[in-house]
Amino acid sequence: MSGLHIVVCGSIVPDPLQTLEPVTTPAGPGLKNEMMLPAILDPWAGHALFEAANLAKSVAGSKVYLVSLGPKAKLQQVMMTIGQKAPFELVVADGPASGFTDAAEVAAELAAAIEAIPGLDKSQLLVFGGWQSASRGAGATLQMLGERLGITDQFQGVDEIKMQADGSFTVLERIEGGSYQLSSCAGTPAVLGWATGNLPEPPNNPQIGMANMRLIMPALQKAKPAKVSTGEVSFVAVELPKQVRETRVVKDMALEEMAKEIVDWIRG
Amino acid sequence: MEILRTLPGDDVRQIMWRYADRFDLQMAIQSARSIARGLVARLVADGQRNTHEWTPRKAELLTAFDQSGLTALYMDPEDGGFIAGPKNLALSLVALELAWVDGGSATCSLASNLALAPIHEKGTPEQRHAYMGGCVPPQPGEDRVVKRGAFALTEALPYIGVDTGVVSGRVRVSDWQDGQEPMLQVEKRGRFITNMDFATFVTAAVDSDDPRIKGSCMVILEESDPGTFDRGTPTKKMVHQLSSTCDPVLNLTIPASRIIGGYEVRDGVIVPNFSHGEIIGSVFHRTRIPVGLMSSVKLLSAVEPVIRYHRNRFRGGDAAQPGTPRFDLGLQQKEDALQRLVDVWATGEAGMSLGLAAARLADEFDPIERAKDALLAERGVVGVRAQMSALRKVQAQAIEYVELLNAPVGKRDEARFQELDADALAKFVGLDALSNVLIPACKLWCTGQTAVMMREAVALVGGYGITEDCPGFLFQKWNDAQLEATYEGPEAVQRRHLTATMNNPVFLASLHAWVRELKDLAKTRPGLGAGVLATGLELWAWTLDHLQNATDPEGRKLYHNKRQGVTFPLADALCWLLGPYFLLKDILELEAKGGDNPVVADGLQGLVTFFLDLFHVQAARGTGEAGRLCAELVYGFRSPGQKCCAVGDAECVGPEELAHFVHLRSKADMCFTGSRLSKDRAGLALSQVMIPEALDYPI
Numbered sequence: 001m002s003g004l005h006i007v008v009c010g011s012i013v014p015d016p017l018q019t020l021e022p023v024t025t026p027a028g029p030g031l032k033n034e035m036m037l038p039a040i041l042d043p044w045a046g047h048a049l050f051e052a053a054n055l056a057k058s059v060a061g062s063k064v065y066l067v068s069l070g071p072k073a074k075l076q077q078v079m080m081t082i083g084q085k086a087p088f089e090l091v092v093a094d095g096p097a098s099g100f101t102d103a104a105e106v107a108a109e110l111a112a113a114i115e116a117i118p119g120l121d122k123s124q125l126l127v128f129g130g131w132q133s134a135s136r137g138a139g140a141t142l143q144m145l146g147e148r149l150g151i152t153d154q155f156q157g158v159d160e161i162k163m164q165a166d167g168s169f170t171v172l173e174r175i176e177g178g179s180y181q182l183s184s185c186a187g188t189p190a191v192l193g194w195a196t197g198n199l200p201e202p203p204n205n206p207q208i209g210m211a212n213m214r215l216i217m218p219a220l221q222k223a224k225p226a227k228v229s230t231g232e233v234s235f236v237a238v239e240l241p242k243q244v245r246e247t248r249v250v251k252d253m254a255l256e257e258m259a260k261e262i263v264d265w266i267r268g
Numbered sequence: 269m270e271i272l273r274t275l276p277g278d279d280v281r282q283i284m285w286r287y288a289d290r291f292d293l294q295m296a297i298q299s300a301r302s303i304a305r306g307l308v309a310r311l312v313a314d315g316q317r318n319t320h321e322w323t324p325r326k327a328e329l330l331t332a333f334d335q336s337g338l339t340a341l342y343m344d345p346e347d348g349g350f351i352a353g354p355k356n357l358a359l360s361l362v363a364l365e366l367a368w369v370d371g372g373s374a375t376c377s378l379a380s381n382l383a384l385a386p387i388h389e390k391g392t393p394e395q396r397h398a399y400m401g402g403c404v405p406p407q408p409g410e411d412r413v414v415k416r417g418a419f420a421l422t423e424a425l426p427y428i429g430v431d432t433g434v435v436s437g438r439v440r441v442s443d444w445q446d447g448q449e450p451m452l453q454v455e456k457r458g459r460f461i462t463n464m465d466f467a468t469f470v471t472a473a474v475d476s477d478d479p480r481i482k483g484s485c486m487v488i489l490e491e492s493d494p495g496t497f498d499r500g501t502p503t504k505k506m507v508h509q510l511s512s513t514c515d516p517v518l519n520l521t522i523p524a525s526r527i528i529g530g531y532e533v534r535d536g537v538i539v540p541n542f543s544h545g546e547i548i549g550s551v552f553h554r555t556r557i558p559v560g561l562m563s564s565v566k567l568l569s570a571v572e573p574v575i576r577y578h579r580n581r582f583r584g585g586d587a588a589q590p591g592t593p594r595f596d597l598g599l600q601q602k603e604d605a606l607q608r609l610v611d612v613w614a615t616g617e618a619g620m621s622l623g624l625a626a627a628r629l630a631d632e633f634d635p636i637e638r639a640k641d642a643l644l645a646e647r648g649v650v651g652v653r654a655q656m657s658a659l660r661k662v663q664a665q666a667i668e669y670v671e672l673l674n675a676p677v678g679k680r681d682e683a684r685f686q687e688l689d690a691d692a693l694a695k696f697v698g699l700d701a702l703s704n705v706l707i708p709a710c711k712l713w714c715t716g717q718t719a720v721m722m723r724e725a726v727a728l729v730g731g732y733g734i735t736e737d738c739p740g741f742l743f744q745k746w747n748d749a750q751l752e753a754t755y756e757g758p759e760a761v762q763r764r765h766l767t768a769t770m771n772n773p774v775f776l777a778s779l780h781a782w783v784r785e786l787k788d789l790a791k792t793r794p795g796l797g798a799g800v801l802a803t804g805l806e807l808w809a810w811t812l813d814h815l816q817n818a819t820d821p822e823g824r825k826l827y828h829n830k831r832q833g834v835t836f837p838l839a840d841a842l843c844w845l846l847g848p849y850f851l852l853k854d855i856l857e858l859e860a861k862g863g864d865n866p867v868v869a870d871g872l873q874g875l876v877t878f879f880l881d882l883f884h885v886q887a888a889r890g891t892g893e894a895g896r897l898c899a900e901l902v903y904g905f906r907s908p909g910q911k912c913c914a915v916g917d918a919e920c921v922g923p924e925e926l927a928h929f930v931h932l933r934s935k936a937d938m939c940f941t942g943s944r945l946s947k948d949r950a951g952l953a954l955s956q957v958m959i960p961e962a963l964d965y966p967i
Contacts (some may be wrong), residue, residue: 033958035870040408062441073867076529077278080291081298084337206292206337206350207407213291 003061003229004163004188005121006052008088009110009145010045011070011097011141012078014038016134022238029100029232029238035121039074039097044130046192051161052128052204053086059163064088066112069106072098079216084209085202090219091117095226099135100238102231107144109226114149122149125187131156131193136234139193153190155183159197206232275572278847279867282420284854285361285624288865292351293358300365300377301335306749308366308373308510309696309965310743315374317509320502326510328881329376330466334414336349338362342381347397348404349384356630360558360623363872367562368742369965371748372510374562377880378555379462383417385551386471386486389432390542395488399469411785413899418467420458420516421548421809435544439487442479442521450480450524452536453495454487454520457517458762460503466513467499471528472518485540486528486547505773507747556756559741560714561623563752566745567616570725571609573740576863577729577961578605589843597955608724614950615721615887617879618847619714625850626706633699659697666697667777673698674781676788676804701774705766706846712762714842715753720744739967756886760832766839767829771812782849797946799854800939804845804891807932811898812838814929821907834901841897844890848883855879878953881946888943895936902929 014020014037021032041049049066049102056062065088068075072094092194093113094099112118114127129145132139139156146154157174164170166266174195190208278297282288307328311317316325333339341358343349351358359381366374379405387399402415420437437456444450456472460465467493475484490499500515524531529542579600580586590594599605644650649658665688672685688694726742753759769775786802815827815834826834859876862868863896868875 015960015964016961017964019958019961021958033273033871035867036277038277046558071866073279073865077294077867080294081302084295084299203332204295204302205335205337206295206299206340209337210292210350215294217291242958 001038002124004056004126005057005063005064005065005124006126006128007065007067007117007120008045008049008052008116009067009127009142010042011068011133012074013042013097013099013260014108015040015136022240024093030098032097035071035074039078041078041143042130042134044132044134046082046201047197048128048130048160048192049082049086050199051194051197052126053201053202054199055090055126055161055163056087058197063089065091065114065117067091067093067110067117069093069095069109069113069177071095072220072237076217076220077124079212080093080209080219081204083212083216084204084206085225087208087212090212090216092223094221095228097135099133100230100233100235103140104144105231107141109228110141110145111148113226114145117200122189124149125149125246126188127151127191128222129191129193131158131195144193144194149191151189151191153185153191154210155185155190157195158185158192161192176194195221270871270877272878272957273871274958276875277867279865280858280862283685283861283865283868284366284858285620285709286628286857287357287361288861293312296337296341296351296358297361297365300338300362301368303329303332303336303338303828304366305965309741310367311373311510312370312744313870313966315650317370317744319509320504322512326512327466329510330416333377335444336683336810338377339380339414339523340404342384343400343404345852346670348407351402352866354487354631356554356557356633356634357624357627358559360627362562362637363558363637364565364620364847365570367565367748368508370568371562371745371752373510373513374510374558375676376460378558379419380417382551383419383463383467383469383471384554385419385555386547387488388526389550390486390547392530394525395528399488413468415468416466417601418458418461418463418470418516419470419764420456420470421544422519424698427633432935435475435484437474438477439474439481441480441538444480447744452487452522452524452526453490453519454490454522455519457515458500460505461500461516462511462513462515464499464516465502465512470516470518473548475544479784480537482537482539484544485531485542487522488526489520489522491517491924492506493520495523499695505575505751528666542669552757553703553707554583556762557623557627557630558710559711559756560712561620561627561655561753563715563718563749564616564619564623566749567612567721567725569615569740569745570722570742571616572740573963574609574612574725574728575600575957577739578609600955603899603948604953605728607947607953608728609954610950611889612721612728613724613954614882614889615717617648618851618886618890619710621717621850621854622847623707623710623714624708625853626703629699629703629706630675633696636692636699639692643692659693662691662693662697663774665694666774669698670702670774670778671781674785675779676785701769701772702778704772705775706770708757708762708765708769709839709843709846712759712766712839713847714879715749715757719746719749719753720909725893739963741967744819760836761838763832763836764829766842767832768844768916770839771816771827776809776812779809781811786849786852791792795942796852796880797848797887797943800936801848801852801887802944803932803936803939804887804894805849807891807898807929807936808841808845809836809892810929810932811841811902814902814926818905820905824904826901837897837901839885841894844893848887848890851879851883851886855883858883874953878950881950881953882944884946890939891939892938895933898929899933902926 012180014031023030024034052064056064060116072092093109129142135249143154155171158171159174160172162170169185171183171185173181212265288291309389311325318796337350340349342355352475363374363378366377383402384399387395399415406412406416421854439452439454442451452472456474470489471486472489473486476482496519498517500517503513503515514928524538527540530784531538531540538831577596578599583592591599644655649655669688672680684755693759721747726746729742783802790799790802820826820828844895854878862872
């Protein structure tokens with residue numbers, strides 16, 4: 001089996017510990033002070049990247065690309081961490097990484113960026129990404145991207161891929177009811193939308209970081225602007241999921257009664 | 269008017285602290301941060317600071333440092349490191365990231381570097397290769413155990429850190445066969461030796477106990493050497509429990525090739541190439557910078573948890589209902605809570621700016637120092653006295669150099685500046701004078717004032733001992749700051765250092781250039797606070813000049829190294845002024861370059877306005893403190909019987925010879941104009957700034 005070309009699509013999201021307050025901006029919905037909030041790599045895309053790096057290590061001659069649509073100044077900050085975790089080549093489309101952009105437009109930009117990668121062998125191509133994103137979670141972009149690239153073997157909610165010596169592979173996908181579906185695929189190309197996978201986040205390795213940075217910094221400098229927007233979508237209202245907390249203050253309740261109430265609540 | 273929208277992030281700090289173009293440093297910071305806010309924070313939260321012993325859980329720190337590259341940070345690329353050139357700024361940035369959560373973990377990270385520093389600075393090429401390379405964690409495919417070092421000085425037993433000039437460790441010749449390398453017997457007992465629980469080698473200061481060895485030296489002791497390598501009992505200490513400390517007993521036989529820097533045999537006597545004092549001088553000069561920063565960063569780390577505590581103070585109970593100011597702002601409704609936090613933040617910013625200026629200067633200075641050494645060696649100038657004599661001859665050029673260095677680009681004689689910049693000796697003398705003030709000032713002021721201001725931070729969260737009400741490990745940080753004020757040279761040592769260096773004419777030329785710069789700024793941008801700082805610096809310089817020439821009523825000279833009652837307060841006064849100066853420089857850098865970064869450009873105006881308000885607050889505080897100290901020194905040594913002036917108390921305008929001092933003091937007071945308005949604005953900004961929902965490490 002010759003080396004794989006694994007393209008991981010993933011961008012940044014605001015650090016989830018930050019205060020995320022929806023606001024209306026001239027360009028549509030957004031988050032208050034969004035540009036100034038610290039960002040992280042979308043955790044779903046992170047799982048995909050770490051799985052890609054692991055897979056590339058096991059198949060000689062493989063190469064990993066991280067294709068990212070996002071504001072390049074913020075991407076640069078995130079790369080100082082992510083760039084140390086796995087060897088990859090960065091491809092940047094400089095545009096918004098907002099959770100309100102239109103998935104179809106994003107897919108088109110990503111497809112164009114992937115098509116433009118020099119020397120990419122589409123017959124050996126695996127397109128990885130998160131099966132959803134932490135910014136909105138529509139789970140639509142990767143599927144549309146696969147269609148644009150002409151890749152119809154698609155798997156979503158993936159937790160494992162096992163490559164065979166003949167180039168075929170099996171995929172473990174999450175399905176409803178907490179079960180898995182095991183599929184076999186004759187070979188590349190394919191699209192895999194990753195769930196969490198099975199790998200921990202690798203520790204930072206500065207040697208990998210220094211090697212990656214030789215390509216990351218030029219990639220950021222030559223990033224082409226990407227025109228994505230909210231498309232035809234009109235947002236009537238945007239709000240965060242509400243925290244629900246129902247508290248009762250009860251005095252002098254017996255332990256048995258408390259336990260029974262909890263058990264009843266769990267049983268529904 | 270735009271206000272501070274969010275707390276300053278990495279993009280802002282990279283510009284202010286001048287490493288926006290250093291991705292190697294940015295990566296190291298991220299690695300250190302992930303360890304600090306992950307493993308380190310969990311260790312503290314789980315009570316690992318409650319033990320003196322080095323536990324398996326604490327040892328996880330070493331693995332984390334190895335995996336993330338922090339262990340190799342100090343090494344050069346040829347030895348397996350990944351950062352080329354001087355690393356003072358790199359080590360400082362990593363130390364402060366770790367100390368953001370826990371100072372002991374930062375010490376643990378730095379201690380091995382301290383053990384290596386004598387070898388790095390003065391070791392032979394073979395020693396450098398063996399130990400610098402050996403301390404790099406093994407790469408995939410390598411089969412070896414990583415070396416870890418400890419540094420043993422701490423003289424004289426049973427105390428620690430008393431006098432580096434007195435060495436109680438002993439070395440003598442144990443065996444010396446003709447034509448063979450001499451074997452040495454080394455006896456060394458240590459106290460409070462960091463890393464000793466797991467060190468595989470020790471760099472130890474020893475003195476000769478044998479006529480066949482001349483003077484003192486430093487030696488490398490390995491755990492596999494024949495003899496006793498007893499790590500000793502854990503030192504019981506109040507703070508920094510995430511670093512290992514023991515009281516070792518070492519009695520080992522080693523080859524003479526372990527003398528750091530090598531030796532010569534003259535007339536049958538082993539003559540080390542470097543005394544322990546020469547080595548320590550070159551080591552401690554720089555390693556004190558990260559310690560100062562480890563303290564100051566605690567104040568910055570306190571800002572977010574204190575704001576959150578204040579805002580949430582009345583939430584969740586019957587005391588406040590959603591939508592009311594009491595619910596939304598909590599204690600931030602009160603001006604005092606806001607403005608005390610402004611003081612904490614401003615002190616932290618000033619310390620950080622001073623310390624990082626010192627770190628950058630040390631990086632710039634390292635190659636200049638080596639160039640100076642090479643040039644003097646080429647000219648045949650050897651020995652300390654001959655070198656000092658040669659350097660004194662270029663003092664005039666050095667003064668001219670620092671004046672041009674501090675003059676505005678475009679208004680100075682550029683050709684002359686370039687000429688002097690290329691003159692290794694003039695540049696060395698210029699930068700040496702500056703670093704000899706900035707480094708001790710950083711260690712002295714950053715640690716000492718942090719210890720004071722961390723008490724304020726703890727008080728701002730109630731300070732009554734409930735740990736849930738004291739987030740961000742503020743209490744531990746308060747205690748840690750006191751140790752940091754002591755180790756690697758206590759406050760008295762730094763004040764003595766400043767006593768000897770702050771009256772250097774080359775440094776004073778820099779200081780007067782800063783005054784001119786600030787006065788120009790005050791003219792073009794009144795209300796900034798540059799004027800009050802300029803006056804404070806002028807006042808200090810006048811006081812120094814006065815004290816150098818004045819005597820007390822008994823005719824004894826006032827400025828004398830034995831009169832610590834004079835020189836030490838004057839050193840303190842200078843330190844109060846240095847922090848604000850470098851803070852202003854950092855803010856002006858941010859203002860000039862922030863617009864180029866789209867992340868920083870969004871909200872830049874509000875951010876700069878806020879930082880300038882912090883500067884104004886700190887400049888006024890610094891000038892006030894310096895003015896008070898100077899006034900005590902100028903008036904305090906006059907005899908009670910001496911009349912202030914001829915006209916009597918009612919219309920006293922001070923004695924004639926002090927007229928200029930009186931004028932400057934009065935001017936300094938008037939220059940406080942607007943500083944409290946700045947504090948009002950900064951306090952208001954703190955009540956409106958957006959902060960994260962939760963702290964990014966456990967409480």
